[in-house]
Amino acid sequence: MAGRLAELKIDALLVTSPANVRYLSGYTGSNGILLLLPGETHFFTDPRYAIVSKSIPGKSHVVKGPLTAGVAKVIKRKRLRKIGFESAWTHYEDYDKLKEALPLGASLAPVGRIVEERRMLKSAEEISLIRSSVRINSEAFARVLKRLRPGVTERDVAAEIDFQQKMQGAEKSSFDTIVAAGARSALPHAHPSAHRIGANELVLIDMGAFLDGYASDMTRVVHMGSPPKKIRNMYRAVLEAQLAGIAAVRAGTTAGNVDAATRQVLKQHNLHREFVHSTGHGLGLEIHEMPRVGKKDKTRLEEGMAMTIEPGVYVEGLAGIRIEDTVLVTRNGCEVLTPTSKDFIQV
Amino acid sequence: MAGRLAELKIDALLVTSPANVRYLSGYTGSNGILLLLPGETHFFTDPRYAIVSKSIPGKSHVVKGPLTAGVAKVIKRKRLRKIGFESAWTHYEDYDKLKEALPLGASLAPVGRIVEERRMLKSAEEISLIRSSVRINSEAFARVLKRLRPGVTERDVAAEIDFQQKMQGAEKSSFDTIVAAGARSALPHAHPSAHRIGANELVLIDMGAFLDGYASDMTRVVHMGSPPKKIRNMYRAVLEAQLAGIAAVRAGTTAGNVDAATRQVLKQHNLHREFVHSTGHGLGLEIHEMPRVGKKDKTRLEEGMAMTIEPGVYVEGLAGIRIEDTVLVTRNGCEVLTPTSKDFIQV
Numbered sequence: 060m061a062g063r064l065a066e067l068k069i070d071a072l073l074v075t076s077p078a079n080v081r082y083l084s085g086y087t088g089s090n091g092i093l094l095l096l097p098g099e100t101h102f103f104t105d106p107r108y109a110i111v112s113k114s115i116p117g118k119s120h121v122v123k124g125p126l127t128a129g130v131a132k133v134i135k136r137k138r139l140r141k142i143g144f145e146s147a148w149t150h151y152e153d154y155d156k157l158k159e160a161l162p163l164g165a166s167l168a169p170v171g172r173i174v175e176e177r178r179m180l181k182s183a184e185e186i187s188l189i190r191s192s193v194r195i196n197s198e199a200f201a202r203v204l205k206r207l208r209p210g211v212t213e214r215d216v217a218a219e220i221d222f223q224q225k226m227q228g229a230e231k232s233s234f235d236t237i238v239a240a241g242a243r244s245a246l247p248h249a250h251p252s253a254h255r256i257g258a259n260e261l262v263l264i265d266m267g268a269f270l271d272g273y274a275s276d277m278t279r280v281v282h283m284g285s286p287p288k289k290i291r292n293m294y295r296a297v298l299e300a301q302l303a304g305i306a307a308v309r310a311g312t313t314a315g316n317v318d319a320a321t322r323q324v325l326k327q328h329n330l331h332r333e334f335v336h337s338t339g340h341g342l343g344l345e346i347h348e349m350p351r352v353g354k355k356d357k358t359r360l361e362e363g364m365a366m367t368i369e370p371g372v373y374v375e376g377l378a379g380i381r382i383e384d385t386v387l388v389t390r391n392g393c394e395v396l397t398p399t400s401k402d403f404i405q406v
Numbered sequence: 407m408a409g410r411l412a413e414l415k416i417d418a419l420l421v422t423s424p425a426n427v428r429y430l431s432g433y434t435g436s437n438g439i440l441l442l443l444p445g446e447t448h449f450f451t452d453p454r455y456a457i458v459s460k461s462i463p464g465k466s467h468v469v470k471g472p473l474t475a476g477v478a479k480v481i482k483r484k485r486l487r488k489i490g491f492e493s494a495w496t497h498y499e500d501y502d503k504l505k506e507a508l509p510l511g512a513s514l515a516p517v518g519r520i521v522e523e524r525r526m527l528k529s530a531e532e533i534s535l536i537r538s539s540v541r542i543n544s545e546a547f548a549r550v551l552k553r554l555r556p557g558v559t560e561r562d563v564a565a566e567i568d569f570q571q572k573m574q575g576a577e578k579s580s581f582d583t584i585v586a587a588g589a590r591s592a593l594p595h596a597h598p599s600a601h602r603i604g605a606n607e608l609v610l611i612d613m614g615a616f617l618d619g620y621a622s623d624m625t626r627v628v629h630m631g632s633p634p635k636k637i638r639n640m641y642r643a644v645l646e647a648q649l650a651g652i653a654a655v656r657a658g659t660t661a662g663n664v665d666a667a668t669r670q671v672l673k674q675h676n677l678h679r680e681f682v683h684s685t686g687h688g689l690g691l692e693i694h695e696m697p698r699v700g701k702k703d704k705t706r707l708e709e710g711m712a713m714t715i716e717p718g719v720y721v722e723g724l725a726g727i728r729i730e731d732t733v734l735v736t737r738n739g740c741e742v743l744t745p746t747s748k749d750f751i752q753v
Contacts, residue, residue, distance in 0.1 A: 088595055106682040107594040110722055146499040151491070151516060154498045169498060218572035225565035230597065231582065247454040248435055250577065335453040375457055 061097040063173050069143035071096045072170060073130060073157075076148040078344040079174040081272065084115050091115075092126050094133055094142075103129045127153060131160035143170035172349065179341055179349050180363045185273065186387060189343065189365050192275035193385045193396040195227035196268045200277065200399055207406050209258045209283045213238040216264070217251035224268040233267035233274035233346040244280070244379035247336060247371065259284050261378050267346060274342045276367045277397050278383035281404040293380050294403045296328035297372050301382045301401070304338050304368040308386055308393035314356035314366075321370040322354075330372045339367040342385065364388040365396075408444040410520055416490035418443045419517060420477060420504075423495040425691040426521040428619065431462050438462075439473050441480055441489075450476045474500060478507035490517035519696065526688060526696050527710045532620065533734060536690065536712050539622035540732045540743040542574035543615045547624065547746055554753050556605045556630045560585040563611070564598035571615040580614035580621035580693040591627070591726035594683060594718065606631050608725050614693060621689045623714045624744050625730035628751040640677070640727050641750045644719050647671035648729045648748070651685050651715040655733055655740035661703035661713075668717040669701075677719045686714040689732065711735040712743075 060083075064072055074093040080086055084093055084100070088108045094101040100117030103126040112119040122129035134142060142161075144154065146169035158167055181189065202223045203216060217236040224232060239249035240256045244263035256262055260283050267276035280294065300321040307320035318338040325331045337353035340346075342365055350358035352366055366388070371381030384397035407430075411419060421427055421440040428434055431447070435455045441448040447464030450473040459466040469476035481489060489508075491501065493516035505514055528536065549570045550563060564583040571579060586596035587603045591610035603609055607630050614623035627641065647668040654667035665685040672678045684700035687693075689712055697705035699713055713735070718728030731744035 087597065109682065110593055144498070146502065147497055149498045150494055151496045151498055151501045152493040155493065155516065169502065214572065214575075218569055221572070221578075222565055222569040225561065225568070228561075231568075235578065246457055250434065335456065 060095055060173070060177075064095070064097055064143070067143055067168075067170060067173070069141045069168055069170065070139040071134070072143045072173075073145070074174060075145050075153070076174065079145065079148070079178070082174065082178055082344055084117070086111070086115055087272065090126070092130065094130055096137065096139070101133050125156065127157040127160060131157065134165055135162045140165055141168055142166070143168050145170060145172075145174070147172055175349050178343055179358075180361060181343060181365055185343060186363065186365070188271050188273040189275065189385070189387070190396055192229070192268055192270035192273045193277070194398065195229060195270055196224060196266060196275040196277055197397060197399045198227050199223035199268065200264070200266065200279065204281070204404070204406070207262070207281060209256050209260070212253050212255050213240055213243075213251040214253055216256070216262075220264070220266050224266070227268070229268035229270050230272075231269055233269045233276065233342075237263065237265035239263045239379070242376050242378065245373045245375050245377065247373055247379060247381070256283060261286065261290060261380075263379055263381060265381065265383065272344055274344070274346045276342055276346060276383060276385055277399060278369055278371075278381045279399060279401075279404065280380050280382065281406055283406060285405060286403065290378055290380070291403065293330070293372055293374070293378065296325060296330055297370055297380045297382050298401060300324040300370040301368055301384070304370060305384070305386060305393060305395060308360065308366075308368070308388055310360055310362045310388055310390050312360055314350040314352045314358045314360060315354060317360075317368070318353055318356065321368070325370060325372065333372040333374055334370055335373060336371065339369050339383075341366045360388045362388055362390050407442050407520070411442070411444055411490070414490055414515075414517060414520070416488045416515055416517065417486040418481070419490040419520075420492070421521060422492050422500070423521065426492065426495070426525070429521065429525055429691055431464070433458070433462050434619065437473070439477065441477055443484065443486070448480050472503065474504040474507060478504065481512055482509045487512055488515055489513070490515050492517060492519075492521070494519055522696050525690055526705075527708060528690060528712055532690060533710065533712070535618050535620040536622065536732070536734070537743055539576070539615055539617035539620045540624070541745065542576060542617055543571060543613060543622040543624055544744060544746045545574050546570035546615065547611070547613060547626065551628070551751070551753070554609070554628060556603050556607070559600050559602050560587055560590075560598040561600060563603070563609075567611070567613050571613070574615070576615035576617050577619070578616055580616045580623065584610065584612035586610045586726070589723050589725065592720045592722050592724060594720055594726060594728070603630060608633065608637060608727075610726055610728060612728065612730065619691055621691070621693045623689055623693060623716075623730060623732055624746060625716055625718075625728045626746060626748075626751065627727050627729065628753055630753060632752060633750065637725055637727070638750065640719055640721070640725065643672060643675035643677055644717055644727045644729050645748060647717040648715055648731070651717060652731070652733060652740060652742060655707065655715070655735055657707055657709045657735055657737050659707055661697040661699045661705045661707060662701060664707075664715070665700055665703065668715070672717060672719065680719040680721055681717055682720060683718065686716050686730075688713045707735045709735055709737050
């Protein structure tokens with residue numbers, strides 16, 4: 060990151076986002092920050108991680124109390140003057156405390172998502188990890204699908220999904236698993252409830268895993284018995300939108316163009332007002348990363364970016380339908396990593 | 407909160423902490439904030455939660471784009487001048503954006519953890535929820551313990567714990583379940599690994615659940631076969647410290663006194679340098695709440711506070727032992743909510 064520090068005219072960058080800290084240092088604990096200087100890295104953590112800290116590259120500081128006190132000491136000792144901080148991740152209170160602890164002549168400069176920007180472009184190793192995460196997530200879905208029947212609760216299904224993900228090697232789900240049946244599927248972020256899935260209900264399942272730190276994300280809709288025509292038409296429209304989104308992904312286009320592609324299809328079906336979120340999002344060490352794949356996102360897609368494509372339509376009181384894959388941007392288009400079929404599943 | 411607003415000389419309080427928003431409004435989604443005025447509450451969320459927002463008390467605003475834009479509009483319309491914000495929870499970037507969006511004459515004032523302070527005192531309903539959360543967590547432990555054997559991996563045990571918690575009705579674990587065997591138990595926050603539990607190994611299990619939003623937390627140590635004398639002595643010392651901590655809890659004392667009680671016992675055993683964290687922490691809607699129950703915490707304990715008591719000793723390369731219960735402060739002492747035995751478990 061030395062080049063970026065020079066461009067931004069800062070002497071050091073304080074990295075406080077846990078995902079950014081992990082990306083740059085490999086540290087996976089809950090309380091660690093980095094101070095990056097040109098050619099020099101300082102890692103700060105508390106005594107709980109004293110043993111772990113020995114395996115972090117660069118210089119490690121085990122600090123009792125607030126880590127910012129340790130950071131201020133290094134700033135003083137190294138006579139740093141302008142310290143960039145991640146303004147999207149630093150709480151005002153921590154900013155204020157650190158500012159108070161600085162020596163005279165030193166100042167803090169808010170810096171944008173520069174580590175996140177770099178994280179958009181996945182390395183070969185990261186792509187391999189995302190690929191595995193997607194694969195085991197689909198495997199977990201397949202195992203749960205076999206046993207999905209009317210009469211089980213949304214919660215039972217979600218618990219089984221989470222268990223199967225872990226049986227496939229996942230650390231945990233990459234977000235709270237969504238299992239929403241019937242009209243509850245129209246709530247785009249419903250929590251699994253004690254509701255028993257009915258004999259003719261639709262079930263929306265949105266699930267993802269973290270495997271070796273890397274996220275996957277998939278949504279499928281399953282119907283108990285044969286779906287009525289209205290639901291079938293909705294499904295067809297969303298699938299058409301999702302395929303249009305996938306077709307729009309390629310290096311050189313913008314994330315906004317991909318969003319426009321799904322939105323246009325839903326407009327043709329007069330369902331665009333029921334599409335109340337973005338088309339997708341990047342993913343990696345976090346479940347939501349750059350790019351946003353939303354209406355005004357001007358990010359240029361590049362080979363090696365990983366993201367979801369997930370248009371959805373939500374009709375209050377009736378149903379919500381969303382279809383989501385994880386895809387990888389390639390030079391001429393994209394590779395759909397998710398192996399799970401997108402036929403409208405009936406059980 | 408109207409009284410507190412007057413005391414702090416602010417016209418409104420912007421609440422951005424998800425747990426504080428839930429506490430005050432019942433909203434459980436991922437993107438919602440509150441603006442509290444004397445006798446008036448405004449809730450802001452994005453279109454994904456349009457349906458949900460109808461059931462939030464007070465006035466709801468469904469905002470496209472950053473929620474702070476909606477907040478600024480209300481500030482303008484209501485001619486508010488001094489707006490308090492939760493400085494511990496507000497990212498610098500959001501603070502800066504909101505500041506830029508304010509009308510002339512309006513300003514932002516950092517405010518401490520005033521909602522968290524109120525949250526320390528649990529209502530009868532909250533206590534009942536914590537009690538249930540603790541009970542089902544212990545039940546999940548009992549079910550997993552029955553099947554714990556050498557040869558299974560730490561990850562298998564953790565996956566089974568998470569599954570059993572959910573089978574007991576939990577939404578999810580209240581933190582990443584810790585299952586650490588052998589010398590790995592000396593890492594106070596180890597992630598479950600593919601390591602197979604050995605025939606003579608110790609296993610540290612730290613687990614908690616969220617049930618209806620409320621957290622539980624418990625740590626137990628299990629030994630495969632008969633523990634060697636050194637480990638047995640360590641266990642006895644930690645248990646003695648834990649019981650001393652529990653004995654020190656009562657309304658009127660300080661959290662720091664409780665911490666001192668456990669630390670003193672470990673000092674008698676010459677193990678205080680291996681006790682590298684605080685004695686405990688409050689819990690409720692979050693797994694870590696006030697009070698901190700650490701060295702210098704001057705918080706006066708009051709009837710109705712819920713917290714953990716969890717001294718631990720970590721010897722690098724050998725073993726870590728921690729014993730943790732969730733307790734409730736009563737007028738004359740405390741009630742240990744955790745029903746699980748603290749005898750040194752051998753399987």
